Amino acid sequence: MTVNIRIIVLIWGEDMYFLSQEERKHLLKGYLPRSREVDIAEELRGWNWNEPPLVPIYDIKLPLYEIANKYCDTGRDVYLKRVENVKVQPNTDMITGSAFHGILVSFIVKAKKLIYNLGVDEYTKIFDELKVPDYNALESQNSLLDATAYESIKSKARLIWEYEYAQAVGRIQDVLARQPYVGEDSLISLALPVIVEQKLDGSFLGLSRYLSADAFTLSEPMVVDLKFGPKKDFHRLTTTGYALVMESVFEFPVNVGCIVYGYFKNNRLIIEKDFHIIDDELRQWFIEQRDDRMRMIYESMDPGVSENCYDSCPYYGVCH
Ligand code: SF4
Incomplete structure (x- = not known):
């Protein structure tokens, strides 16, 4: 099972959330021009949310992951949760995802706080203090894990922190070198153009009013989702769903998505990116999936046990 880490909407930069020089070139010379040529x-x-096929057919509000996640291919996990009110403990993958997301959020918040509190001139002190990981985000997961699993997550979280640290220091130094009169607010907007847990109202499309997006910069928009685990074709449903929500809220086109996959190998963090155009096919797939899930809940239809259950499914004990 892949670990989901919500969504980010952004464009420039060079850490996990952002793009390398080469990726930026691919985007600017390839995906963005191509996406403009694709007729949607x-x-x-999303701005046509009040007309079919986008207008929600049932008065149900769903979190986006309950539409986009197809780890259970019959959708029985959503049925059990929403119709039967079955409560389960999150599995290790979910806890891990939440922990890794927490460490990224902590890093960005800490970096911004240090810049505001210490000021631009104290940048060496900022770097010294930023180097120390803030593991508070992991503490809330501690009670759900055994000691070995917790230590494993902590050591990977440290890798993420160190990676983010190295990239952020590079970006801050670059801005300081180019902009000798830069102030705190401007330094943050140039070097850390990320808003963590930005709230988006998905209600126009029958989604939760409280969707959370991790980052948002003003440029040609691209939806980015960060995941830890194997690639799945349905991962693109998440970027598609957020693109539709952004179009419904902001009324500008969102044509490109990117899924960032993080892996850990030989004590290293490996990052791969899957760029894609959010075309008609993906949009239709998302809407069909939303309508199917809403119908299942509204009509209390048990979709049955999957033939491809995965061992770590939190509902395994309920279905088997
Ligand atoms: S155990 Fe199988 S059928 Fe039940 S929710 Fe999990 S994947 Fe779906």
Whole structure:
């Protein structure tokens, strides 16, 4: 099972959330021009949320992951949760995902706080203090894990922190070198153009009013999602769902998505990116998936046990 780490909407930079020089070139010279040439059917743009096929057919609000996640291919996990009110403990993958997301959020918040509190001129002190990981985000997961699993997550979280640290220091130094009169607010907007846990109202499309997006910069928009675990074709449903929500809220087109995959290998953090155009096919798939899930809940239809259950499914004990 892949660990989901919500969504980010951004464009520039060079850490996990952002793009390398080469990726930026691919995006600027390849995906963005191509995405502008792709004809997206007008009725599949998020701003047409009040017309079919986007208008929600049931008065149900779903979190985006309950539509986009297809780890259970019959959707029985959503049925058990929403119709039968079955409560389960999150599995290790979910806890890990939450912990890794927490460490990224902590890093960005700490970096911004240090810049505001210490000021631009104290940048060496900022770097010294930022180097120390803040593991508070992991503490809340501690009670759900055994000691070995917790230590394993902590050591990987340290790798993420160190990676983010190295990239952030590079970006801050670059801005300081180019902009001798830069102030704190401007330094943050140039070097750390990320808003963590930005809230988006997905209600126009029958989604939760409290969707959370990790970052948002003003440029040509691209939806980015960060995941830890094997690639799945349905991961693109998450970027598609957020693109539709952004179009419904902000009324500008969102044509490109990117899924960032993080892996750990030989004590290293490996990052791969899957860029894709959010085309009609993905948009239709998302809407069909939303309508199927809503119908299942509204009509209390048990979709049955999957033939491809995975061992770590939190509902395994309920279904088997
Ligand atoms: S145990 Fe199988 S059928 Fe039940 S929710 Fe999990 S994947 Fe779906």
